[in-house]
Amino acid sequence: xxxxxxxxxxxxxxxxxxxxxxxxxxxxxxxxxxxxxxxxxxxxxxxxxxxxxxxxxxxxxxxxxxxxxxxxxxxxxxxxxxxxxxxxxxxxxxxxxxxxxxxxxxxxxxxxxxxxxxxxxxxxxxxxxxxxxxxxxxxxxxxxxxxxxxxxxxxxxxxxxxxxxxxxxxxxxxxxxxxxxxxxxxxxxxxxxxxxxxxxxxxxxxxxxxxxxxxxxxxxxxxxxxxxxxxxxxxxxxxxxxxxxxxxxxxxxxxxxxxxxxxxxxxxxxxxxxxxxxxxxxxxxxxxxxxxxxxxxxxxxxxxxxxxxxxxxxxxxxxxxxxxxxxxxxxxxxxxxxxxxxxxxxxxxxxxxxxxxxxxxxxxxxxxxxxxxxxxxxxxxxxxxxxxxxxxxxxxxxxxxxxxxxxxxxxxxxxxxxxxxxxxxxxxxxxxxxxxxxxxxxxxxxxxxxxxxxxxxxxxxxxxxxxxxxxxxxxxxxxxxxxxxxxxxxxxxxxxxxxxxxxxxxxxxxxxxxxxxxxxxxxxxxxxxxxxxxxxxxxxxxxxxxxxxxxxxxxxxxxxxxxxxxxxxxxxxxxxxxxxxxxxxxxxxxxxxxxxxxxxxxxxxxxxxxxxxxxxxxxxxxxxxxxxxxxxxxxxxxxxxxxxxxxxxxxxxxxxxxxxxxxxxx
Amino acid sequence: xxxxxxxxxxxxxxxxxxxxxxxxxxxxxxxxxxxxxxxxxxxxxxxxxxxxxxxxxxxxxxxxxxxxxxxxxxxxxxxxxxxxxxxxxxxxxxxxxxxxxxxxxxxxxxxxxxxxxxxxxxxxxxxxxxxxxxxxxxxxxxxxxxxxxxxxxxxxxxxxxxxxxxxxxxxxxxxxxxxxxxxxxxxxxxxxxxxxxxxxxxxxxxxxxxxxxxxxxxxxxxxxxxxxxxxxxxxxxxxxxxxxxxxxxxxxxxxxxxxxxxxxxxxxxxxxxxxxxxxxxxxxxxxxxxxxxxxxxxxxx
Numbered sequence: 001x002x003x004x005x006x007x008x009x010x011x012x013x014x015x016x017x018x019x020x021x022x023x024x025x026x027x028x029x030x031x032x033x034x035x036x037x038x039x040x041x042x043x044x045x046x047x048x049x050x051x052x053x054x055x056x057x058x059x060x061x062x063x064x065x066x067x068x069x070x071x072x073x074x075x076x077x078x079x080x081x082x083x084x085x086x087x088x089x090x091x092x093x094x095x096x097x098x099x100x101x102x103x104x105x106x107x108x109x110x111x112x113x114x115x116x117x118x119x120x121x122x123x124x125x126x127x128x129x130x131x132x133x134x135x136x137x138x139x140x141x142x143x144x145x146x147x148x149x150x151x152x153x154x155x156x157x158x159x160x161x162x163x164x165x166x167x168x169x170x171x172x173x174x175x176x177x178x179x180x181x182x183x184x185x186x187x188x189x190x191x192x193x194x195x196x197x198x199x200x201x202x203x204x205x206x207x208x209x210x211x212x213x214x215x216x217x218x219x220x221x222x223x224x225x226x227x228x229x230x231x232x233x234x235x236x237x238x239x240x241x242x243x244x245x246x247x248x249x250x251x252x253x254x255x256x257x258x259x260x261x262x263x264x265x266x267x268x269x270x271x272x273x274x275x276x277x278x279x280x281x282x283x284x285x286x287x288x289x290x291x292x293x294x295x296x297x298x299x300x301x302x303x304x305x306x307x308x309x310x311x312x313x314x315x316x317x318x319x320x321x322x323x324x325x326x327x328x329x330x331x332x333x334x335x336x337x338x339x340x341x342x343x344x345x346x347x348x349x350x351x352x353x354x355x356x357x358x359x360x361x362x363x364x365x366x367x368x369x370x371x372x373x374x375x376x377x378x379x380x381x382x383x384x385x386x387x388x389x390x391x392x393x394x395x396x397x398x399x400x401x402x403x404x405x406x407x408x409x410x411x412x413x414x415x416x417x418x419x420x421x422x423x424x425x426x427x428x429x430x431x432x433x434x435x436x437x438x439x440x441x442x443x444x445x446x447x448x449x450x451x452x453x454x455x456x457x458x459x460x461x462x463x464x465x466x467x468x469x470x471x472x473x474x475x476x477x478x479x480x481x482x483x484x485x486x487x488x489x490x491x492x493x494x495x496x497x498x499x500x501x502x503x504x505x506x507x508x509x510x511x512x513x514x515x516x517x518x519x520x521x522x523x524x525x526x527x528x529x530x531x532x533x534x535x536x537x538x539x540x541x542x543x544x545x546x547x548x549x550x551x552x553x554x555x556x557x558x559x560x561x562x563x564x565x566x567x568x569x570x571x572x573x574x575x576x577x578x579x580x581x582x583x584x585x586x587x588x589x590x591x592x593x594x595x596x597x598x599x600x601x602x603x604x605x606x607x608x609x610x611x612x613x614x615x616x617x618x619x620x621x622x623x624x625x626x627x628x629x630x631x632x633x634x635x636x637x638x639x640x641x642x643x644x645x646x647x648x649x650x651x652x653x654x655x656x657x658x659x660x661x662x663x664x665x666x
Numbered sequence: 667x668x669x670x671x672x673x674x675x676x677x678x679x680x681x682x683x684x685x686x687x688x689x690x691x692x693x694x695x696x697x698x699x700x701x702x703x704x705x706x707x708x709x710x711x712x713x714x715x716x717x718x719x720x721x722x723x724x725x726x727x728x729x730x731x732x733x734x735x736x737x738x739x740x741x742x743x744x745x746x747x748x749x750x751x752x753x754x755x756x757x758x759x760x761x762x763x764x765x766x767x768x769x770x771x772x773x774x775x776x777x778x779x780x781x782x783x784x785x786x787x788x789x790x791x792x793x794x795x796x797x798x799x800x801x802x803x804x805x806x807x808x809x810x811x812x813x814x815x816x817x818x819x820x821x822x823x824x825x826x827x828x829x830x831x832x833x834x835x836x837x838x839x840x841x842x843x844x845x846x847x848x849x850x851x852x853x854x855x856x857x858x859x860x861x862x863x864x865x866x867x868x869x870x871x872x873x874x875x876x877x878x879x880x881x882x883x884x885x886x887x888x889x890x891x892x893x894x895x896x897x898x899x900x901x902x903x904x905x906x907x908x909x910x911x912x913x914x915x916x917x918x919x920x921x922x923x924x925x926x927x928x929x930x931x932x933x934x935x936x937x938x939x940x941x942x943x944x945x946x947x948x949x950x951x952x953x954x955x956x957x958x959x960x961x962x963x964x965x966x967x
Binding site for chain 2: 011013014016017018020021024025026027028480481482550552553555556557558559560561562563566570571574575577
């Protein structure tokens with residue numbers, strides 16, 4: 001019907017259009033290049049991870065071929081002096097300490113989250129969650145410091161009493177060692193409370209008010225409402241958060257190395273005996289292992305094992321969360337179907353009962369008075385556990401401020417460490433040799449440590465933040481829905497689960513042992529290790545921010561005749577900028593507190609050394625060196641350095657939060 | 667041909683006519699140009715005004731993967747006319763619209779078959795710069811989408827800036843476009859305020875200003891009033907009537923009254939097919955297809 005009335009385009013118009021099209025320079029020729037470059041960067045993740053695994057595999061091969069996999073993980077004779085390496089005791093130590101951490105930490109963390117979201121007066125909520133967030137920023141070496149210098153000695157008596165009184169319970173009893181599984185697990189529990197609590201709080205905040213009000217409107221008490229509406233809805237998130245906590249506990253190195261004692265042969269017969277974990281043994285023995293290839297292979301095998309365990313735990317956590325989510329979705333779909341069927345006048349099929357997620361079912365069996373008593377008891381427990389969570393945290397912060405503040409002075413910040421904590425003594429301490437007693441009173445300050453930390457972290461951030469954001473841009477703008485994009489996302493998740501000590505070990509065997517660049521230990525090698533650690537964090541924090549940039553904005557720009565690369569550069573990135581800054585700063589803050597990867601790679605130098613191609617002192621290394629020394633002057637310096645480090649990290653977090661406020665997309 | 671002494675297509679790089687408001691169009695008397703078309707089809711018919719630009723569709727099919735959403739549409743959008751596209755949800759009218767400036771293929775797995783001719787030039791021809799095509803064929807979206815990081819002025823000038831059009835005075839062009847979009851008087855005192863601070867209707871007119879600022883040949887509008895209140899809708903409709911003097915406009919709408927108010931011609935689509943296209947009055951009073959009749963009389967939607 002159209003052809004009869006169709007007008008014919010003016011041929012002049014056509015040629016003019018062709019001419020204009022030919023003349024118009026759009027810059028779209030860059031599009032495929034940008035896409036390929038970003039894809040290449042994403043592919044780099046694969047190359048990196050593959051090389052990482054192959055390298056660890058090859059280096060640990062001797063020990064696996066000598067003992068076989070089963071023997072290696074079950075035999076409990078890790079005796080470097082006799083050159084026998086069965087990692088069973090380490091595996092057991094890892095599992096025992098992590099289990100203790102979960103048993104103590106998760107209930108407390110969940111109670112804290114419940115208290116903050118449901119029970120606490122509005123005024124307290126910000127305070128409590130703020131304190132917990134503050135504690136998430138405290139690096140593990142500081143927890144180790146506090147546990148070693150304060151908690152372990154203070155609790156020894158209590159532990160001994162407990163062990164004597166309850167010695168009929170298996171694995172409890174005997175002589176309590178100052179460093180033991182239990183105290184390690186306890187510190188790990190304190191360390192994972194902030195993260196488990198934060199994730200639980202996030203999911204509990206998403207429980208629909210409808211569900212809660214429905215329960216309350218039916219006459220449920222607060223506790224009944226929590227049990228019927230809040231807990232079922234947030235179960236998946238709580239499990240996920242606990243798994244993340246578990247992952248952190250499994251891979252935790254420095255605090256454990258300080259607290260667990262270091263016995264490697266045989267599993268202790270009580271939770272109050274000394275032991276070792278996979279991570280702690282790597283940190284304590286890596287340097288003496290340079291002289292024995294088999295010892296080194298065994299340590300790398302331990303690292304590989306640790307990596308495998310973390311990988312499995314993370315996979316289980318992810319699987320559980322996905323299943324829980326799909327179950328919720330399935331229930332909602334079934335409910336909708338049933339409603340639709342009812343509208344059509346069909347009777348609901350027996351067996352497919354209407355199963356809305358968490359229909360509140362307050363208990364009707366007890367009397368009101370009984371129910372009220374249960375309610376107040378439960379609420380009391382929740383509040384009490386929250387107090388219990390805040391107590392050690394408050395103690396830790398108090399110690400940090402008082403002890404650290406006491407040792408900080410202008411000269412402390414502006415002079416280099418000297419005296420007994422000189423280079424040789426420190427290095428020996430890492431080797432696990434006899435402690436060198438400090439004599440000199442004037443130990444100097446921590447100038448070189450502060451500058452070294454800034455240098456190492458700065459180099460890592462300068463290289464890794466752009467790469468990480470670029471990979472995230474690839475994943476969101478080009479990789480969504482493609483197999484390669486999904487594959488890279490999976491690899492990033494795997495990388496997130498790699499314990500930092502394993503990255504340290506990896507850089508140690510690839511760059512330090514082979515003396516790349518002339519010197520064995522170098523600041524830039526620590527930057528590499530921290531960069532590996534930061535990369536997945538940067539990517540994962542950038543992904544949701546980039547996804548939040550509305551698709552409409554991209555379309556609007558594309559429809560204006562803007563090539564895709566320019567849309568990314570001028571629209572997507574500026575819109576996402578505040579969120580990207582926040583995520584990157586938090587990643588940097590996290591890296592700044594890492595200890596294990598640094599002592600493996602930067603070594604320890606006490607004098608001020610600006611050259612990243614040589615050994616550099618850093619705050620975490622300084623703390624670690626000082627805390628394991630026996631002089632109280634060095635302990636004081638450790639506190640001062642710890643306070644400085646925490647303040648540094650908090651500053652970064654603060655800037656990150658301020659950047660978040662500027663965000664234009666919610 | 668290349669040395670046309672009096673180019674009627676305004677080169678994209680000349681100064682805008684800034685005499686205030688919409689530039690005066692120069693095609694009061696339609697030039698009757700007999701012409702032949704390359705490509706074998708030679709239906710000889712008079713061309714529309716020579717400043718206007720036509721879009722002709724021949725057998726256009728749009729796919730999402732294997733799913734054909736538009737099933738072969740032949741249609742001509744005439745120069746300086748508003749062609750309204752109506753039809754029930756899912757009939758393919760938005761998909762067809764997005765095919766015309768090649769936005770459709772931004773969706774993974776989506777593709778277009780058939781010929782889409784802008785002034786007789788196939789925009790899907792191999793080697794055609796997709797980005798250049800989009801500069802010729804602008805688009806206004808369902809929801810207002812000003813760039814949140816930019817001020818009102820920057821929003822309007824975004825196309826000029828991104829495309830590095832330097833020989834145009836940006837401030838003049840911004841004023842011209844804002845006047846063209848009927849927004850100038852409301853925002854002239856706060857051009858540096860963020861664009862997202864405007865009301866919904868103002869935001870949509872800002873987006874229209876952003877679209878016309880690069881002077882495209884054709885403007886595609888995808889339900890531009892669906893997120894607006896009645897008063898804002900009225901303003902945008904008046905604006906569309908004015909804009910057709912300078913642009914060829916395709917308007918997808920869910921609202922039949924709107925099609926009746928602003929469409930010179932109306933096309934009715936159903937299940938991916940073009941059922942009927944005709945003068946708007948005819949479509950709404952005396953359609954030739956019974957399905958059109960049923961739809962415009964509200965028997966189904």
